[in-house]
Amino acid sequence: MKIQVRNLVRTFGTTRAVDNISFEFASGNIFGFIGPNGAGKTTTIRMMATLDLPDSGDVFYDGISVVDDPEEVRRVVGYMPDSLPDFRDIQVWEYLDFFARSFGLRGERRKRALAEIEEFTNLGGIRHKYLAGLSKGMKQRVSLARALVHNPAVLIMDEPAAGLDPRARLELRSLLKILSEQGKAILLSSHILSELQDICDGAVIIEKGKLLSAGTLDQLLAKAGGAAPGTPDTPGVPDAPPQVTVVIQCAKTEEARLKLLEHPAVKEVVIMGEGKLKAFIQGGDELVPPVMGTLFAAGLPVMGFMRQSIGLEELFMRITTGEVQ
């Protein structure tokens, strides 16, 4: 299944919460949806899950529009919200049973689906408990089970790991990996970027309602090399060439800096402290040996060097400015 978000706009009063956002992802991928608080993540996710209507633009699930066919979209989308069910007069199994019935699962098929989902989310032990009496982690599981009960092709999750203890987070991560292997397309928003990096194939980064960057992690990391903070990708304009950062240990830092700057691929060199400097090379990894070769050829005492890779957290910090609307 292909999920296409096209020019999505949503305005609340005078605030443009979502401003012309477009991106896409497909089955079998886990995409992180990241941005500072108030960036418009939840608003976008709500529109994708048919909970809200865009002022303009649309979201297509294999061509099915959320504006024109929200009911049909719900058949293929499982939505796990940020807020958790807290009803006093319904038990876990009744809650899931209701959703299974609502999606047209009948008879043995429904019973089988419920048994499978209870086993998958490990809810068997609490199936006769009332929702209001569950812990946050348990409610998260119920919420996940509810989203998966009709076996949707797409799973949209808003802050699924918020408030979970480390064990529950690890379990959630492994559940998501299994779901991804089953061929589901998963979009999840989260603030815990280090965790996203471990499970996500790609990310969508937004700020102040605008899309800053979207793509696979490799694409994003490559793009972020040259991107200034807060610079959005311009559609139709070719991406800037990737940038490689190399940390070099050398006793003669000033001489090494001048030598490195002589190479046309080196854009900038920063002395980090006693015997340590950082070189920013414009281009791919293949440029690292020739650049380092200039230092060796000049006979400078290079004690070691390391190609530095940036993580999702650093990428996020580089791309966003932290401003809110």
Next chain:
Amino acid sequence: MANAAEKTVRRDWSDWFNPVFIKEMRQYFHNRAILAVMGVLLLVQLLLLVMIQLLSAEEEANEIFGSGAFMFGMVTAGMALAAFLVNAVGSMLRFTEERRDRELDFSRTTMLSANRIILGKLSGAFVMTVFIYALCLPFIVIAYFLRGIAMPTMLVTVLATLPPLLIAMQAGILVGCAGKRWLIGIYFLLMFLLGIDALVLFGFLVSSLSFSDSHYWLSVLLWYTLCFFPFGLLYALSVAALSSRQANRMLPVRIFLAVTLGAALLAGLAVAWMSDGRIDPLPGALFAFEAGGAFVAAICATLAAFERLDPGRRVRRSWPRNRAGRFVYFLFSSGAWGGIGLSWLIVLAMGAVSALLFVISSDGGRNGTAALCWCAVACYFLFYAQIGISASSFWTTQPGWCFWMFTVILFVFLPLLLCGLVARMTDVSVEFLLITTPFCLVDVSPGNELLMALFGPSFALASLVLAVTFRAILRKRGRAAR
């Protein structure tokens, strides 16, 4: 293969029921407050029985309290109150909680249609009402054996309590559809105010039963017919409120209103037929059309002020291609202008009927003037709605109903207040102070009837011109911006 396997899946007996109905029933029996209400109901009835047994020893008290009629009255009242609390209030509170958090709202995350959800909620509440009635049945039987009341009267009275309860339940469901807690207070206020009227009407019905033995079923039929209009309207409004914004949510409401208008015509004919020649069928039917039309046009116009201006892409796409079909679909589809159009069409028909009544009636135009007054009432509602729509098309940050409320305060409540003050302090005739309200049609000075009846249509026409002009200006602006 997979499809074939799915088709062979055996159905469970519960699969035949609405999923919402099953959920509701489970929740009713898990809810401690509801179980407590039922427990109290049983306890009170037992105490009542004990009290009657004790008092029956004393002859004087026995005359008042010892009769079956007294016990039946008490049991019925308790039964209706319990059903109101458990089903109307209970389902309203539960639905409000379910809808309050948009992310947990199952009407937005499942494939259930709005109609199915409302039907499931209503059928759940109805079954619980029957359950509560069944709990009280032994006490009703005891009341019968205590004598003092006839079995048909008991049956008719119990049946007659159902329609107002259904209206209260449906009103509760409608409030729940909004998912706003502050509306619960308004519900209770309305139930208190309208509940008194309903009780008075119910009292009339019950007292009519004791006068006549042969009209039981006619009285019940009349009562059910009377209750059907508010119930049906509330049902259609609930479906509309629960449908997604892009759906043609006003279609069921407008169809219901149109059917009501047709039913009013038929009711007029039926009344004329039953009057044994005292009422002429044609004027009777036309007058009923005027009265029904005024209600329908007023409701249609007021609802239009609460709607979005544009019917939306999804609705527009389903419009028929031929012009006549498009026009009819436009009138019945979502969108404020469709509602205004339908109201105007009804008002024009009412105007034509008023003119016809002037011609055919032999009472010196009294019927025609009265019919014109009904028409004027509808025009006032059109006037308020059109002003609200004009304002909301310019200031899009506020919803239409805010402007409608403001218009009503400005053109109805303030003149009424001013009129009250002037009437208290001076001897000046105040009827002209009320020309922006339908109240100017009440207690009119002789000879002024026709003049007063013309203010409403004039205001409606002026506000229509204003609204259309605003729309044209905004369209022009929109085109220029593009």
